[in-house]
Amino acid sequence: MIEQIALTGNESVALAMKQINPDVLAAYPITPQTEIVQLFSQFIADGELDTEYITVESEHSAMSATVGASAAGARALTATSANGLAYMMEIVYIASSLRLPIVMTVVNRALSGPINIHCDHSDAMAARDSGWIQLFGENAQSAYDNMIQAVRIAEIEKLPVMVNMDGFIISHAVENIRPLSDELVKKFLGEYEAKYRLLDSKDPVTFGPLDLQDYYFEHKRQESHVMESVMGTVLKVAGEYKEISDRNYSFLEDFMINDADIILIGLGSTMGTARVAAENIRKKGIKAGVINLRLFRPFPGEKLREILADKKIIGVLDRADTFSLNGGPLYSDILNVLYEQGEKKIVNYIYGLGGRDISISELEDLYIQLDKLKDSAKIENRIQYIGVRE
């Protein structure tokens, strides 16, 4: 077993994809595609993998080819980023509605414009309501681990999974990770046996028929219903993964929340920075805690209600805006979940758009602000933009 190696986030995910050894991978090898599929194609060129690698002519075709392969019964992967995800969006919805267990890494970058290639979550949020399961990782290790678990989750629930990781901050930074051995991954995933196969001539199945007023609604209802069992499956797969990796995963990762008054909650790489800020600020007597949300779709509302029940004030970090005047997408979900707990104070911090850095001291300032607000009668400014010049 490999103990510890230094890899970028892209290399970590490419390694996971190599160990998954999918039947098919389709990708469009140009910007905004990432290094992930380039590294993967090298494994094939070097004769290390027997994956059918399809270089298509657009991201729309990348997802189309992946959908076709998955419908045929193949274990199929792809990867994308930012505008590439936007371009494939039509087929992203088709993948989930056909209940195909596709796994796709999304290296989270800004959906331009003005033209920008750096980290924010606007791409993932554009796919928020597509019926995909969405996992977020905080570092290269969790991106790697999420990737492998995603294959199991997808195949159990017959749903596609989007494995999100922050562009550049995770994708290009080198970190020490502890990958599993090829054999362990192979054993963990097992052989994929699709329940329905498009190309099974002995038991033919129709995929993607016209589905009008009389049945479409029922199929959409199934898509919302299956999310209930996804919650259990995410935990089950995490439990099995812990046995082979000794690493703990759940819906979220909490940090010093038990005695905390003030919680910062968010997605992605910033939550590591938030942990450092929380530790620092505790030295000043502020009881700070962090929730790093791993599962964003479906949204673990029940769990959050439970662990936030006794918290006085919550700061919600959103690396995307909705331009609704109602704050970011995560903020809306948190408000929704905590609505019945009434009295709670919830402040939204929109930050980091287009790769704008957020520092430890900025996050410490948020804890200080929240500490002051927690006892104030009224919050004047519920939606704030952090790190933007006035």
Next chain:
Amino acid sequence: MSNKEKKGWKELPIGGLILNSGNASDYKTGTWRVKKPVYIEERCIQCFLCWIYCPDMAINVENGEVKGVDYYHCKGCGICARQCPTTALEMINEDENYEKEG
């Protein structure tokens, strides 16, 4: 089929998949009609043009003879009536009752 007779989301196959092949005949397209063809046996010369032209195979044939229209599938397109050389098929409004001549 009324809405209540159709399967609910708990019973339907996932993903809009159709698991049985050759099931198009189960689908009732007769409700699409605005006008319907009426078969007038006395005028029919058994030329089978209606049977050839019907895009939905909705002309009933028994023992080698045209016997009328399959209203479960007939969409009321009117092609049969249009091509019939002896006006043995006539289009009437869906809600009209046809009374035979004479």
